[in-house]
Amino acid sequence: MSATTPSTPIHTICPYCGVGCGVIMTRITKGYQLKADNQHPANFGKLCSKGAALAETLDDGDRLLYPITKGKRATWDAALSEVTHTFQRIIAEHGPDAVAFYVSGQLLTEDYYVANKLMKGFIGSGNIDTNSRLCMSTAVAAHKRAFGADAVPVSYEDMEAADLVVLIGSNYAWAHPVLYQRLMAARKMRPGMRVVVIDPRRTATCDIADLHLAISPGSDGFLFNGLLNYLRREDALNLSYIEAHVEGFSAALHTARLAGSIPEVALNCGVPEAQISEFFHLFLRTERTVSIFSQGINQSSSGVDKANALINLHLATGRIGKPGMGPFSVTGQPNAMGGREVGGLANQLAAHMDFTDPGHIDTVSRFWNAPHIAQKPGLKAVEMFQAIADGKIRAVWIMGTNPAVSLPDADRVRQALQACECVVVSDCVRHTDTTACADILLPAMGWGEKDGTVTNSERRISRQRAFLPPAGEAQPDWWIITQVAQRMGWAAEFSYTRAAQIFREHASLSGFENLTQRAFDISAFADLSDNDYETLQPVQWPVNAAHPQGSQRLFTDGKFFTPSGKAQMWPITPRMPAQTTDAEFPFVLNTGRIRDQWHTMTRTGKVPRLNTHYPEPFIEIHVTDALVHHLANGSLAELRSRHGKMLARVQINEDQRPGSLFVPMHWSDVFAQAARVDALVAPITDPISGQPESKHTPVCITPLHPTWQGFVLSRTALHFDDTRYCAAACCGTYWRYELAGDHRPSVWSDWAHDILGLSADWSEYRDDASGRYRAACLVDGQLQAVFFVAADHHLPAREWLASLFKSGQLTASERTHLLSARPARGSADPGRIICACHGVGEKTILNAIHQNKLTSIEAIGLRTQAGTGCGSCVAELRRILERA
Ligand code: SF4
Numbered sequence: 001m002s003a004t005t006p007s008t009p010i011h012t013i014c015p016y017c018g019v020g021c022g023v024i025m026t027r028i029t030k031g032y033q034l035k036a037d038n039q040h041p042a043n044f045g046k047l048c049s050k051g052a053a054l055a056e057t058l059d060d061g062d063r064l065l066y067p068i069t070k071g072k073r074a075t076w077d078a079a080l081s082e083v084t085h086t087f088q089r090i091i092a093e094h095g096p097d098a099v100a101f102y103v104s105g106q107l108l109t110e111d112y113y114v115a116n117k118l119m120k121g122f123i124g125s126g127n128i129d130t131n132s133r134l135c136m137s138t139a140v141a142a143h144k145r146a147f148g149a150d151a152v153p154v155s156y157e158d159m160e161a162a163d164l165v166v167l168i169g170s171n172y173a174w175a176h177p178v179l180y181q182r183l184m185a186a187r188k189m190r191p192g193m194r195v196v197v198i199d200p201r202r203t204a205t206c207d208i209a210d211l212h213l214a215i216s217p218g219s220d221g222f223l224f225n226g227l228l229n230y231l232r233r234e235d236a237l238n239l240s241y242i243e244a245h246v247e248g249f250s251a252a253l254h255t256a257r258l259a260g261s262i263p264e265v266a267l268n269c270g271v272p273e274a275q276i277s278e279f280f281h282l283f284l285r286t287e288r289t290v291s292i293f294s295q296g297i298n299q300s301s302s303g304v305d306k307a308n309a310l311i312n313l314h315l316a317t318g319r320i321g322k323p324g325m326g327p328f329s330v331t332g333q334p335n336a337m338g339g340r341e342v343g344g345l346a347n348q349l350a351a352h353m354d355f356t357d358p359g360h361i362d363t364v365s366r367f368w369n370a371p372h373i374a375q376k377p378g379l380k381a382v383e384m385f386q387a388i389a390d391g392k393i394r395a396v397w398i399m400g401t402n403p404a405v406s407l408p409d410a411d412r413v414r415q416a417l418q419a420c421e422c423v424v425v426s427d428c429v430r431h432t433d434t435t436a437c438a439d440i441l442l443p444a445m446g447w448g449e450k451d452g453t454v455t456n457s458e459r460r461i462s463r464q465r466a467f468l469p470p471a472g473e474a475q476p477d478w479w480i481i482t483q484v485a486q487r488m489g490w491a492a493e494f495s496y497t498r499a500a501q502i503f504r505e506h507a508s509l510s511g512f513e514n515l516t517q518r519a520f521d522i523s524a525f526a527d528l529s530d531n532d533y534e535t536l537q538p539v540q541w542p543v544n545a546a547h548p549q550g551s552q553r554l555f556t557d558g559k560f561f562t563p564s565g566k567a568q569m570w571p572i573t574p575r576m577p578a579q580t581t582d583a584e585f586p587f588v589l590n591t592g593r594i595r596d597q598w599h600t601m602t603r604t605g606k607v608p609r610l611n612t613h614y615p616e617p618f619i620e621i622h623v624t625d626a627l628v629h630h631l632a633n634g635s636l637a638e639l640r641s642r643h644g645k646m647l648a649r650v651q652i653n654e655d656q657r658p659g660s661l662f663v664p665m666h667w668s669d670v671f672a673q674a675a676r677v678d679a680l681v682a683p684i685t686d687p688i689s690g691q692p693e694s695k696h697t698p699v700c701i702t703p704l705h706p707t708w709q710g711f712v713l714s715r716t717a718l719h720f721d722d723t724r725y726c727a728a729a730c731c732g733t734y735w736r737y738e739l740a741g742d743h744r745p746s747v748w749s750d751w752a753h754d755i756l757g758l759s760a761d762w763s764e765y766r767d768d769a770s771g772r773y774r775a776a777c778l779v780d781g782q783l784q785a786v787f788f789v790a791a792d793h794h795l796p797a798r799e800w801l802a803s804l805f806k807s808g809q810l811t812a813s814e815r816t817h818l819l820s821a822r823p824a825r826g827s828a829d830p831g832r833i834i835c836a837c838h839g840v841g842e843k844t845i846l847n848a849i850h851q852n853k854l855t856s857i858e859a860i861g862l863r864t865q866a867g868t869g870c871g872s873c874v875a876e877l878r879r880i881l882e883r884a
Contacts, residue, residue: 041156065472115399121364133346146308147560152328229260402599427444500534641681758777835873
């Protein structure tokens with residue numbers, strides 16, 4: 001572990017998405033100052049709203065500070081011994097496959113490496129899988145089929161150098177915001193660059209699209225095959241490249257012919273012929289094309305085929321291995337790629353070696369000195385939790401992830417964990433839906449405390465450095481794992497004392513008997529000194545004798561990692577999603593990320609300004625569907641699938657295709673009652689990658705008619721029992737609760753007074769006929785809480801009331817207007833916050849546009865500061881401007 005000098009700026013990496021932005025943390029009088037790293041090649045000084053708010057997440061609130069066994073505080077020694085003895089007993093009684101590790105793309109590469117080594121090498125089971133299974137295992141499988149290796153061919157610079165960027169199934173503007181900013185900047189520099197977005201939903205990313213193909217959900221394979229067939233017909237294939245570097249061409253082309261001509265493709269994809277024609281023509285005539293794909297492709301029961309159909313296009317046109325060209329899978333998590341390198345997926349072995357090759361098993365076994373190494377792949381995430389439910393896996397160790405929220409069929413996952421003989425969770429957070437199921441809790445270091453490496457979407461390895469002391473008794477994940485390994489009897493094999501040792505071993509294994517046959521090779525780091533590890537600069541693998549400075553781009557020589565050295569085109573027969581809608585479940589539910597939250601909100605949920613953009617879970621629905629189903633904007637609705645149900649707020653727009661719904665994936669039981677969207681998602685997976693089909697769940701939607709609805713803003717955290725719906729958001733000086741209930745309290749004021757627990761200065765208004773109750777509580781003239789209740793969702797806007805929590809004593813005018821929830825005429829009401837960086841609300845922006853006749857984003861920025869921080873809100877600003 002590195003000791004850091006407090007005032008020295010520490011260069012580290014944002015812990016959220018796979019862009020892997022560099023940040024610099026410097027200790028200041030009160031806390032830490034965060035700056036974007038101008039020198040880091042992933043972001044060159046840019047950050048998004050989440051990254052820019054990292055310094056606001058460093059408090060110890062809700063940290064897991066010490067080991068807990070069976071609900072009681074324990075010593076590290078006792079907790080580690082209990083984990084060891086339980087695992088040893090179960091392995092002795094039921095064999096190694098009766099235990100499992102479920103790990104995370106939040107782990108550092110060194111943590112991942114030792115976890116994989118312990119499970120596969122020494123426990124002797126393949127049962128270690130990762131939450132990256134839910135995010136990019138499809139891309140891994142497609143890369144391996146096409147290139148013979150899980151290798152991303154391109155760099156971020158290739159995206160900027162392309163003349164055509166095709167974004168498929170990716171809300172890039174919100175999920176990879178800094179790459180989106182780089183794309184916007186590149187387009188501004190080269191106005192000839194074209195951007196095509198392929199997505200059933202109109203997202204913020206479409207803001208820069210020259211063409212948006214809102215294809216029917218799941219029809220991507222028809223589109224890609226149709227394009228390949230079109231390129232053949234137009235004689236636009238690169239036959240000399242195919243001849244020299246590609247196999248499988250004829251078979252792939254044969255199946256692509258079945259896609260038919262443009263009218264047939266248009267019919268299958270549900271978009272006008274003219275749009276298909278425009279896209280095909282653009283692709284045909286643009287040599288420098290980068291195709292960026294993400295969860296819209298990956299989270300599908302035919303995702304691997306779709307990804308290969310896309311890669312086929314690049315192979316057939318020779319658009320790979322050259323500047324500005326190539327297929328580009330962008331990863332969701334900060335170290336999903338690092339996990340792939342060490343073999344963190346159950347079907348991988350280590351260092352890009354596989355169970356499918358007995359030679360690889362022998363190589364890793366000798367390198368690790370592990371004679372009892374696993375001989376076969378373990379269970380992939382969804383299978384793993386089914387095996388836990390079936391009692392086949394009796395002990396599971398979950399590291400840094402929250403499967404009770406994020407896995408499909410999440411209710412069943414939670415039940416499986418509750419019934420499991422032993423659930424160990426190592427995490428930095430005390431209260432999650434998953435820690436609630438744990439028998440043993442082990443405190444892991446969080447971001448800012450951990451030390452190691454991560455790899456981003458473009459194969460760039462960067463150092464994540466510690467700048468904080470550990471919270472409580474927290475330890476690095478690698479330390480926790482190796483302590484258990486040592487207690488299990490493998491002290492010599494897990495004798496690491498610092499992360500640098502593990503990194504050297506990982507680097508050494510990558511080059512061991514490699515002979516240029518494996519893409520992942522960082523053998524140049526096998527002898528890295530501790531000091532050089534400390535100062536390691538961002539670098540793209542491979543980093544070996546042939547490429548000592550790293551490798552910006554792969555396959556430049558047309559050589560691939562298949563036995564023949566040629567890339568493989570795959571014949572793809574497109575399939576629609578596994579489940580279809582019917583009269584009972586007529587809508588397709590799509591899940592995804594929103595701009596300001598990350599995963600299950602355990603870190604971003606702490607940041608008030610990130611909670612203001614979307615303070616509660618919501619369902620996006622097309623306006624015509626809303627009309628048909630009697631859903632009002634802002635009302636509550638219940639979503640139901642064959643697997644579960646949830647409640648959320650209705651948002652009506654025209655961004656959804658009719659028949660499709662969108663719900664964000666972030667809300668857990670910690671932040672909202674009954675809003676875990678993965679409770680609805682079926683455990684249906686791609687047959688090759690095992691990645692769940694999280695983008696296509698048949699559901700029905702019905703309006704919720706609770707007896708009452710309301711909101712409470714309170715200076716202190718409150719608890720609401722007996723509510724049907726409750727969504728909580730920490731907003732800095734106050735907490736916001738959105739509520740609905742089926743049982744009306746006999747006396748509203750008693751209810752409010754009991755919940756707040758304060759006998760103070762109350763103002764109240766009650767109208768029993770309309771079901772309205774409003775109350776405000778002040779102590780010494782300072783606002784403590786407001787309670788607003790109505791018979792339906794027609795409640796006043798919260799923003800002005802919320803702004804009063806920043807004040808000390810309220811003015812007489814503010815007190816007068818409190819229960820009307822509207823400021824006196826002429827006072828500012830910011831409206832819903834749009835710009836998280838500068839806290840600028842929608843009404844402020846609209847007023848500025850109208851009063852000053854603003855016509856550009858730049859002018860809005862000059863007037864209001866909106867959009868001048870991280871830039872993540874620019875797409876929304878453009879929409880507001882258009883509306884205005
Ligand atoms: Fe972090 Fe945002 Fe960069 Fe992703 S794009 S790494 S969330 S700052």
